Amino acid sequence: MLDPDLLCGSAVAAPSPVARGWQVDEAVRTAAMQTYDLESLRNSAALKRITDFAAALCDTPVALVSLVEESRQTFISRTGLDLTETSRETSFCAHAMLEDEIMVVPDATHDPRFVNNALVTGDLHIRFYAGAPLVSDDGIPLGSLCVIDTEPREGLTPLQLQGLATLADNVMARLRDSRDAAAWRAAERDTRRQLSDSEDRFRTLADTMPQMVWSTLPDGYHDYYNARWYEFTGTPEGSTDGEGWNGVFHPEDQERAWGVWRHSLTTGDPYQIEYRLRHFDGTYRWVLGRALPIRDADGQITRWFGTCTDIHEQKLALHEREVISQELSHRIKNIFAVISGLISFAARSRPDFAPIAADLRQRITALGRAHDFVRPHSPASRPSAQQDSLHGLLGELFEPYRRSDRQPLTIVGDEIAIDDRSATPLALLFHELATNATKYGALSTDEGEVEVAIARDDDRATLRWSERGGPAVVAPTGPQGFGSQLIELSAVRQLGGTVSRDWQPEGLVMTVQIPLTAFSRP
Numbered sequence: 001m002l003d004p005d006l007l008c009g010s011a012v013a014a015p016s017p018v019a020r021g022w023q024v025d026e027a028v029r030t031a032a033m034q035t036y037d038l039e040s041l042r043n044s045a046a047l048k049r050i051t052d053f054a055a056a057l058c059d060t061p062v063a064l065v066s067l068v069e070e071s072r073q074t075f076i077s078r079t080g081l082d083l084t085e086t087s088r089e090t091s092f093c094a095h096a097m098l099e100d101e102i103m104v105v106p107d108a109t110h111d112p113r114f115v116n117n118a119l120v121t122g123d124l125h126i127r128f129y130a131g132a133p134l135v136s137d138d139g140i141p142l143g144s145l146c147v148i149d150t151e152p153r154e155g156l157t158p159l160q161l162q163g164l165a166t167l168a169d170n171v172m173a174r175l176r177d178s179r180d181a182a183a184w185r186a187a188e189r190d191t192r193r194q195l196s197d198s199e200d201r202f203r204t205l206a207d208t209m210p211q212m213v214w215s216t217l218p219d220g221y222h223d224y225y226n227a228r229w230y231e232f233t234g235t236p237e238g239s240t241d242g243e244g245w246n247g248v249f250h251p252e253d254q255e256r257a258w259g260v261w262r263h264s265l266t267t268g269d270p271y272q273i274e275y276r277l278r279h280f281d282g283t284y285r286w287v288l289g290r291a292l293p294i295r296d297a298d299g300q301i302t303r304w305f306g307t308c309t310d311i312h313e314q315k316l317a318l319h320e321r322e323v324i325s326q327e328l329s330h331r332i333k334n335i336f337a338v339i340s341g342l343i344s345f346a347a348r349s350r351p352d353f354a355p356i357a358a359d360l361r362q363r364i365t366a367l368g369r370a371h372d373f374v375r376p377h378s379p380a381s382r383p384s385a386q387q388d389s390l391h392g393l394l395g396e397l398f399e400p401y402r403r404s405d406r407q408p409l410t411i412v413g414d415e416i417a418i419d420d421r422s423a424t425p426l427a428l429l430f431h432e433l434a435t436n437a438t439k440y441g442a443l444s445t446d447e448g449e450v451e452v453a454i455a456r457d458d459d460r461a462t463l464r465w466s467e468r469g470g471p472a473v474v475a476p477t478g479p480q481g482f483g484s485q486l487i488e489l490s491a492v493r494q495l496g497g498t499v500s501r502d503w504q505p506e507g508l509v510m511t512v513q514i515p516l517t518a519f520s521r522p
Contacts (some may be wrong), residue, residue: 026070032140033069036175037182038076046174047077050145050167055079057163058130058156060147065171066093067134067143090119094129097141098307102161105129107152128153130161132168134175145171212287212308214245218301220265229308234280250276250284257289268293270299274315277308286314388520390416393423394452397430401443408443413454416461419520427491432483432490433465433510442507443468461514467507475503 027331041047047065055063062080066073073091075084088094092114096103108114108126119126125171131146145168212232215224222245230237233248240247246254253275264271276284291306391411398409418426426448434443434450442448448470455462491497498515 029140029142030130032136032138033067033142035179035231037178037179037185038067038074038179040173042076044077044174047171048079049079050170050174051079054145054147054164054167056326057167058129058147058160064093064146064148065143066091066131066146068094068097068141073143086119090117092117092126092129093131093144093146096129096144096146097133097135099131099133102130102132102164103501104155104158106155106269109152125150127151130156132164134168135170136172137176142175144168150196151314155425170251174298178463201394209307214291215303216291216306218303220261221303232280232308232310232480233278243516248278250278252276264291264304271306275305285310286315287311291405330368388417388419390418390426390454390519393418393426394430397427398434401434401438401448408448409450411452411454414456414461416454416516417520421521422519425494429487429490429495429512430465432487436483437467437470437508440471441473442467445470448507456516459516461516461519463512463514465510465512467509470507472505473503473508475501 046133051065052065055061060080063078064075064081065077066075068088068091070088072085072088075081078084079371090134092103092105092108095113105111105114108120108127108129114120117126126148128149128151129146132142133144134142136142145164146165167488209226209228212229213224213226214222214229216222222241222243225240229235229240233240234441235248244320246258249257257273257275260273263269271289272295273289274286275289277287279285288309288311289306290309291304294303294305295325296302394411398407398411401409403408432451437443437448437450449468451464451466451468453462453464453466455464488499491499491512491514493513497512497518500511502509502511
């Protein structure tokens, strides 16, 4: 058996590392050594088979896998030696690792580098040494695979040299595997740490938000709620995981909420719904639920993140506004009704006033329809058409002229936004045109039709009223009637537009041009 302080050197004829110009940065070597998982290889069965075979191949009592560190050499695998390390000062392998070929020392007592080495003069009694360098892929010397004998020898046979080099390659393959495994484990630890840090930051952020925050798996399984959720609902932590969330919804909202959520899970569409959620005090409060999917690079949903926002006060305010709006609208309608009643009362006492009274009542009714269209509404009372839509307003005004089988008035062209300011003059303008068409123009026959075409330019809109299919018309002569004056008042004075009429044989074509700024406030 050899002694702890003995190991590894270079052939007598080989030049010294200094002579060969080696410049080994120990800091670089140390850093490179640390990339390998040496502990996983220490005394491993795979390396032990290599040193056992090396000793048998070279017919030596000792074989070692030695890694040279800054102040020592460590034997991570050994055959025929109990020592696990020795000082670097006495290391043969510190020389062998710097060679291009296997370093062979036939008799250490005749090598000036080792003749006074304690591993040679001491109890280990090293005489013969052969070491194959272990060098990393980027050229950094790490140590050697060596064989040692206590008797001088002439050297190794070509087969032994070839076998020792092959075994050294196998040692490096094991070292590379350990380095790759260590890098993978380090990356995994780093990823876990990053994920943990990211999750901690997310939870901290989520718990400080005023909204309730939740998250689900791709299939919709709820697995996370922030602290605000449990504070609001008063439910025990974890009790609303999975499908338990639906139990704290108002019974009347549960089926609807499930339907909207299933639709989002099936289509990937954003989730949004208003529902009543049970508060910790036992009452139900209105909340707004929203959620968006998180997708990977392939577009697959990996998670859903959502929020619940308490909108109960806003809902109550909206309801109160609706009540006030309904009451105000009711009173305005009563005013219109009173005015119509006064007109009818006047017409009964003045029979000659009856035709004019009928026209006035119709105009008042048109104004009432325009007012009801643009007034503030709640979701329950809001008209089907968009309230700022010129198409929608005209559709409301033309509805009384619908025939049993068709609507003879059609609206085509561009959409223009309106508001309550422009609704009144527009209602009077088109009511007069429709009334005149009913009395004298296209709408006075079953086959007659009217088209309203809307076109907008950069700063103006053109509204073209075209009648066809009615009786032949001719341009009127004499002073303008009240209806014509009302059209001029509405289009020109109130909306700042221009009016032109073309009395074509097949029907009236009237063109009104109005600045876009007159339709709605900025």
